Amino acid sequence: xxxxxxxxxxxxxxxxxxxxxxxxxxxxxxxxxxxxxxxxxxxxxxxxxxxxxxxxxxxxxxxxxxxxxxxxxxxxxxxxxxxxxxxxxxxxxxxxxxxxxxxxxxxxxxxxxxxxxxxxxxxxxxxxxxxxxxxxxxxxxxxxxxxxxxxxxxxxxxxxxxxxxxxxxxxxxxxxxxxxxxxxxxxxxxxxxxxxxxxxxxxxxxxxxxxxxxxxxxxxxxxxxxxxxxxxxxxxxxxxxxxxxxxxxxxxxxxxxxxxxxxxxxxxxxxxxxxxxxxxxxxxxxxxxxxxxxxxxxxxxxxxxxxxxxxxxxxxxxxxxxxxxxxxxxxxxxxxxxxxxxxxxxxxxxxxxxxxxxxxxxxxxxxxxxxxxxxxxxxxxxxxxxxxxxxxxxxxxxxxxxxxxxxxxxxxxxxxxxxxxxxxxxxxxxxxxxxxxxxxxxxxxxxxxxxxxxxxxxxxxxxxxxxxxxxxxxxxxxxxxxxxxxxxxxxxxxxxxxxxxxxxxxxxxxxxxxxxxxxxxxxxxxxxxxxxxxxxxxxxxxxxxxxxxxxxxxxxxxxxxxxxxxxxxxxxxxxxxxxxxxxxxxxxxxxxxxxxxxxxxxxxxxxxxxxxxxxxxxxxxxxxxxxxxxxxxxxxxxxxxxxxxxxxxxxxxxxxxxxxxxxxxxxxxxxxxxxxxxxxxxxxxxxxxxxxxxxxxxxxxxxxxxxxxxxxxxxxxxxxxxxxxxxxxxxxxxxxxxxxxxxxxxxxxxxxxxxxxxxxxxxxxxxxxxxxxxxxxxxxxxxxxxxxxxxxxxxxx
Amino acid sequence: xxxxxxxxxxxxxxxxxxxxxxxxxxxxxxxxxxxxxxxxxxxxxxxxxxxxxxxxxxxxxxxxxxxxxxxxxxxxxxxxxxxxxxxxxxxxxxxxxxxxxxxxxxxxxxxxxxxxxxxxxxxxxxxx
Numbered sequence: 001x002x003x004x005x006x007x008x009x010x011x012x013x014x015x016x017x018x019x020x021x022x023x024x025x026x027x028x029x030x031x032x033x034x035x036x037x038x039x040x041x042x043x044x045x046x047x048x049x050x051x052x053x054x055x056x057x058x059x060x061x062x063x064x065x066x067x068x069x070x071x072x073x074x075x076x077x078x079x080x081x082x083x084x085x086x087x088x089x090x091x092x093x094x095x096x097x098x099x100x101x102x103x104x105x106x107x108x109x110x111x112x113x114x115x116x117x118x119x120x121x122x123x124x125x126x127x128x129x130x131x132x133x134x135x136x137x138x139x140x141x142x143x144x145x146x147x148x149x150x151x152x153x154x155x156x157x158x159x160x161x162x163x164x165x166x167x168x169x170x171x172x173x174x175x176x177x178x179x180x181x182x183x184x185x186x187x188x189x190x191x192x193x194x195x196x197x198x199x200x201x202x203x204x205x206x207x208x209x210x211x212x213x214x215x216x217x218x219x220x221x222x223x224x225x226x227x228x229x230x231x232x233x234x235x236x237x238x239x240x241x242x243x244x245x246x247x248x249x250x251x252x253x254x255x256x257x258x259x260x261x262x263x264x265x266x267x268x269x270x271x272x273x274x275x276x277x278x279x280x281x282x283x284x285x286x287x288x289x290x291x292x293x294x295x296x297x298x299x300x301x302x303x304x305x306x307x308x309x310x311x312x313x314x315x316x317x318x319x320x321x322x323x324x325x326x327x328x329x330x331x332x333x334x335x336x337x338x339x340x341x342x343x344x345x346x347x348x349x350x351x352x353x354x355x356x357x358x359x360x361x362x363x364x365x366x367x368x369x370x371x372x373x374x375x376x377x378x379x380x381x382x383x384x385x386x387x388x389x390x391x392x393x394x395x396x397x398x399x400x401x402x403x404x405x406x407x408x409x410x411x412x413x414x415x416x417x418x419x420x421x422x423x424x425x426x427x428x429x430x431x432x433x434x435x436x437x438x439x440x441x442x443x444x445x446x447x448x449x450x451x452x453x454x455x456x457x458x459x460x461x462x463x464x465x466x467x468x469x470x471x472x473x474x475x476x477x478x479x480x481x482x483x484x485x486x487x488x489x490x491x492x493x494x495x496x497x498x499x500x501x502x503x504x505x506x507x508x509x510x511x512x513x514x515x516x517x518x519x520x521x522x523x524x525x526x527x528x529x530x531x532x533x534x535x536x537x538x539x540x541x542x543x544x545x546x547x548x549x550x551x552x553x554x555x556x557x558x559x560x561x562x563x564x565x566x567x568x569x570x571x572x573x574x575x576x577x578x579x580x581x582x583x584x585x586x587x588x589x590x591x592x593x594x595x596x597x598x599x600x601x602x603x604x605x606x607x608x609x610x611x612x613x614x615x616x617x618x619x620x621x622x623x624x625x626x627x628x629x630x631x632x633x634x635x636x637x638x639x640x641x642x643x644x645x646x647x648x649x650x651x652x653x654x655x656x657x658x659x660x661x662x663x664x665x666x667x668x669x670x671x672x673x674x675x676x677x678x679x680x681x682x683x684x685x686x687x688x689x690x691x692x693x694x695x696x697x698x699x700x701x702x703x704x705x706x707x708x709x710x711x712x713x714x715x716x717x718x719x720x721x722x723x724x725x726x727x728x729x730x731x732x733x734x735x736x737x738x739x740x741x742x743x744x745x746x747x748x749x750x751x752x753x754x755x756x757x758x759x760x761x762x763x764x765x766x767x768x769x770x771x772x773x774x775x776x777x778x779x780x781x782x783x784x785x786x787x788x789x790x791x792x793x794x795x796x797x
Numbered sequence: 798x799x800x801x802x803x804x805x806x807x808x809x810x811x812x813x814x815x816x817x818x819x820x821x822x823x824x825x826x827x828x829x830x831x832x833x834x835x836x837x838x839x840x841x842x843x844x845x846x847x848x849x850x851x852x853x854x855x856x857x858x859x860x861x862x863x864x865x866x867x868x869x870x871x872x873x874x875x876x877x878x879x880x881x882x883x884x885x886x887x888x889x890x891x892x893x894x895x896x897x898x899x900x901x902x903x904x905x906x907x908x909x910x911x912x913x914x915x916x917x918x919x920x921x922x923x924x925x
Contacts, residue, residue, distance in 0.1 A: 553882075558881075560881040562898065563813060563879070564810075564816050567817055567819070570902040571823060
């Protein structure tokens with residue numbers, strides 16, 4: 001009911017006249033006047049309308065005023081309805097009226113004073129109106145309170161759902177900072193239960209290193225009621241700390257006092273780690289950039305970068321600036337010509353390059369690298385330089401050319417060196433020595449005409465090869481020793497044994513030089529094979545002669561007295577004054593003396609024609625011996641099988657050699673009293689250890705009674721004889737001595753076979769190869785070979 | 798007949814010379830001796846000698862050199878050289894025979910007889 005709404009005033013009287021008069025009196029109040037002529041009508045009206053005041057005539061038929069009032073008071077709706085009784089004053093009436101004092105009751109006595117009536121009705125009407133207004137207001141308020149409560153409930157529900165769904169930890173604390181609520185995520189992270197968390201001291205979950213700081217800032221922010229923000233690690237359920245950004249905001253009540261704190265903690269560990277990584281990467285990147293810049297600056301190669309596709313800004317490193325005669329940091333672009341004109345011009349093949357022909361410009365224009373090429377720089381000051389360079393385009397993220405880089409190398413000195421080397425190479429080609437250059441790995445870099453002539457390898461065949469492998473070089477010492485000598489002292493001299501392309505072994509005097517910084521070793525090799533052979537031949541001759549002289553002296557000193565003694569005994573033995581006993585003694589002495597003479601004749605006797613060795617043909621010598629022994633062969637039934645692959649020229653003393661072979665042939669004959677085969681072979685055998693040396697091999701084999709194994713080791717011992725009384729036991733010993741003087745060897749093998757034995761003696765005499773005799777074949781590949789041949793012959797018989 | 802053969806024996810060493818002389822005498826030769834080449838040449842100038850037996854190695858003049866001198870003065874006089882060393886000198890061809898000392902006395906006498914026979918000084922083969 002609004003303030004201006006009319007109040008319903010119910011007038012109850014059984015007398016219409018009275019009702020009319022009330023109407024007249026109250027009309028000016030402007031309220032709504034409702035008439036009722038009886039209690040019944042009045043109740044009807046009460047039910048119909050919201051009645052503010054009931055004007056009630058006490059004395060009415062049927063239901064009087066009090067009865068009416070009683071009825072109203074029994075009805076809850078009308079308990080508070082104001083009632084004004086109109087009555088002639090009776091004391092009893094007044095008492096009854098007092099009985100209604102709980103409600104709003106008044107009374108007016110008759111005669112009714114209009115002003116009083118009006119005043120009283122007005123008050124009640126007004127009261128009613130006010131009451132109604134209050135009620136409406138209350139209802140409104142309640143409704144709004146309900147609405148608000150509902151909204152709040154909904155909002156809190158939403159908040160919690162929201163708070164549980166966010167990835168952050170969230171919490172709420174009361175004004176004192178005591179946390180009474182955590183979101184689900186909190187429990188998940190900390191692994192705590194709700195009971196544990198209530199009233200939790202955060203110290204327990206904070207990182208110890210941060211706890212004091214965080215709690216202090218929390219307290220201070222609480223005191224000031226201000227927002228709080230801190231970053232610190234919180235311990236998770238796994239015991240690991242993770243970094244969180246925590247914030248709290250105060251929530252204030254209407255008076256502005258802090259009612260709650262709402263806080264969140266956001267896990268920023270990954271973020272921090274990522275930031276750390278980015279920081280590290282940045283730092284590394286900066287280092288790389290610094291390194292690259294430093295490298296650029298100290299690089300002896302000129303480097304330039306064009307920073308735009310038009311090459312308007314080109315920066316160069318120190319090396320290139322120097323090369324171009326530009327200032328450091330200067331823009332070296334030729335597209336933006338400076339006031340002083342270009343500092344340099346680039347030439348190729350004698351003509352100056354236009355801007356679009358420059359390497360970086362070409363790389364940009366074609367979008368492809370410019371392969372290495374040589375240019376000439378002519379500087380403003382008139383100097384010039386030869387450069388080798390290349391360029392490459394740079395692309396942006398979209399694949400568009402954004403610039404280019406170029407690298408340039410000063411090859412002026414190299415070009416000069418090349419010219420110089422070319423001149424020198426011409427000289428080197430004239431040298432008769434083999435001149436070669438190899439790198440430290442032995443790879444051949446240079447090979448002159450002298451080397452081609454000496455080794456027989458063409459330049460094209462050996463360049464790039466490991467030269468000492470190709471030449472089968474044998475070094476006099478460890479290769480590593482030679483290398484270290486070269487590296488430390490720069491020089492090495494020595495003789496090398498190498499092989500030519502044809503497989504001939506040669507000895508070269510090698511001088512090797514290494515210059516630090518060149519990474520190459522120069523070798524000059526001179527063939528000294530022939531010289532060495534000559535020297536060796538001379539040495540051997542001298543040796544033989546010297547030995548001859550020694551033997552001569554000994555022989556002189558022994559043979560002279562021997563002769564005198566022999567003569568003495570000769571005279572003594574036949575002296576007539578001697579009795580038989582003395583003669584016997586003299587004869588014994590003479591016999592023993594004969595033995596001594598025999599030995600000196602064998603060893604120191606006349607078996608040399610002269611002091612100087614001569615060229616002897618072993619074959620001729622053997623033929624002489626066979627001729628002499630022909631009759632003995634015939635008598636013993638011995639077949640002689642001869643095979644000469646060479647004339648067997650050797651430098652020596654014929655008598656000496658004859659003695660050796662006579663001894664061997666004689667032994668063979670004696671070994672075959674019942675016949676057999678005497679096989680003689682003469683051939684050359686290349687001695688690979690001694691270069692061009694070809695040893696002479698003479699083998700003499702018989703099919704006689706063989707050498708017993710127990711005798712095998714003793715046959716070359718002096719005074720060892722298998723021939724009992726027949727031999728002196730000196731033959732093989734002397735033969736061996738002779739052959740050893742020739743630096744040769746004498747060996748034998750005896751193989752027992754089913755039908756007889758095969759005994760072979762092989763004499764090897766080393767010597768220089770006789771170039772006139774071309775067949776260096778193995779004649780005595782093996783005793784087994786010879787044995788099988790002879791066995792075959794035996795079988796054939 | 799051998800008794801008429803006179804042999805000049807030359808050696809610088811006395812003992813071997815005497816012994817050789819005795820051996821040759823025993824064999825029936827007449828022997829004169831000389832201890833040097835010079836002395837030998839003098840003897841040859843004054844005496845009749847049928848054959849010279851000389852040592853090869855002597856101080857001053859060697860046997861072969863002596864032989865050369867003898868052949869110049871007495872081309873038909875045979876010279877037999879004895880040597881104790883193991884080499885045959887290059888000028889050995891001046892001598893009629895070159896013999897090792899260690900061949901022994903019998904061999905020496907046989908060689909001398911052989912030479913004498915070859916030269917017609919001795920006609921008889923058998924000497925002993």
